[in-house]
Amino acid sequence: MHNPEIDYEAVFRALPGMVALLTPDLVYADVNEDFVRQSDRTREQLIGRYIFDVFPENTEDPAAAGGMRDVEASMNRVVATGERDTMALQRYDIADPVLAGRWRERYWSPVNAPVLGPDGQVSLIAHRVEDVTELIRARGGTGDNGRARVLEAELYTRARELQEVNERLRRAHDREREVALRLQEAMMPPPGPVGHHRAAVRYRPAVRDLNVCGDWYDLVDLPGDRMAVAVGDVVGHGLAAACAMGQLRSALSAATRIAGGPAQALDAVEVYARSVDGALSTTVATVFIDWEDHSLVHSSAGHPPPVLLDADGTVILLDDATDPPLGARPEPLARPQARVPFSPGALLLLYTDGLIERRGEDIDDGLTRLTKTLVRRRSDDCEALADALLADLLPAEGSTDDTALVVIRL
Template identity: 35%
Template structure:
């Protein structure tokens, strides 16, 4: 039968799910407390929250009361499938007075003997966060008051779900950053190096990266690159590209050859991600640098007693933009004793309100043949990147005198 409630009861229910003490709980405890309260207020036997995995377009069982097994089993259901998937797809409340095997895809619901279900979407602004549903072991027609209360609980769960997702993304991004960006550059005979990375996004990481490694031949590999976008998604792509380039560097004799293989990899596995990269190989005597650029800005060279200048190397298309018409090319740079090679990403010199030549000219005025750490500190302090809107990566290599 349909339940009706008076104004006093409705007020009690409203206060129960908007209690200020809930805001002091962490996310997991908040979700559990909400489910406990909604079970009591609605007189139901089960309550569950499934949050959306946006990449997989699946709902993931995250918190449950009376259905704890589905959380332990890591139950997932695609959007549009089953009861919860239907709620997510329509973004509207769904009531099932009589649950049948054709209505649900989670066998745990049937094993528990759930007879009736009510589910509502969890949203935050225009975004779907997940689904909240309750169930009873006896037949029940859920009324409009039940729907409104469950929607109120879903609003609280939506805030908690968004916070949880943001925290997970941030933790993953920071862990990825620590694993991919060198915490300390290697000590290499004949050169000194310094680097900086400043994210232009609140997640603390984006698609810019740099890398330094020694090769079995004695050559030194130096890489800097930029995957379009910000946040965890770009960082994941960046990590795969960085690992692939390291592998290709071991089997290729020139930077152009390695970038050609990387280009094929990006076209096939990372389609749709615009990526630029600069790969330089510094000779064992550190006097010669062979460079190949995939759409990346040319490095700056600063020799003792001379103004800094942009290197004149061929620039080929970025990675993954389409079939190659001609082979990728190498350029050669001479690095004299005391000379500095500065590699950087576009966030260092690009500004929305000016042409890129302005930023490049300013950079040339800042770079000089000084210790690598001094060069990095100078360009980062004086090039207007204290509050960047784009990621900035800088890598300086100075040949010993």
């Protein structure tokens, strides 16, 4: 399909409603045709002139005072913050262009928005105003009834202003979500080679704006034919959770390399977590895998149990070495760990609660779904099995909690 060339200057001229472009110094750079018509000024009287030289304040009527100050403050906010500013209803009288000393009472609903230049700074202010004078007059003039109508119009404008605030918050949330996700991606790259062993990892952010970035996974090579694998979940969400997650993941990864087992690694991270903002009540599960003696040693800090699917189809929940989350006790105590054997070809799954938990449902129901999918798809390779778990267990409309999982063929 052929895209027609668009004359944006002509589009600007024809825009319905009063629209002007001003420099950051509040000088008119351009105006559309409706602005010229409704302001009772020519383009020559507007372009290149300071806004309040063209439209001075009516100092003869105290009821009209403050309009110039409010408009100037709004435009300066736009320049300073780079954010749109919706103003309350304004009475701003216009000097009669023909009869000197005469003023025309006017009521306006203004919005000021930034136009950013290539350097990201505000280069222009888009000033759009609606003249609601006739509406005010039609609904009772400027007496007591008129003031009531002015209040009604102000409430309408305040509602629009609230919509603008909500939109700013949404944009701020979107920016935080994007930063948090990028931070998490940087700290949780795809795993490197794990010798001749097969593994798959997945991370799925929540669909809700900020309920993301507290989950993590990690795989650590250990001396000999051994490996440690961990998953964790920081309480909270957004950028703060992502920062706490990164610190805990790094600390556990380092502790794993020097600890005698998973419990000792969690003991070390327990002490560290007490000094990290947002780290308390984090849940973690970690498993040390030894392919030489075909055993798993596991420990959990309040986390959903890892699942071992043995080669014969037997499902084992690794829940016999579980303690409270990090920092949940007044004083740290040595954590338990347990050993379980496995057969070659078995599957090990570690995951976060977003995979199995549903509001209003017992956690056992989620574990049942999980084990059924594992048994049914146990012959799949790790990548296919990881995809099947997400497809079968996460809601079609997306989860309200983020989800991380690790699948390893033992």
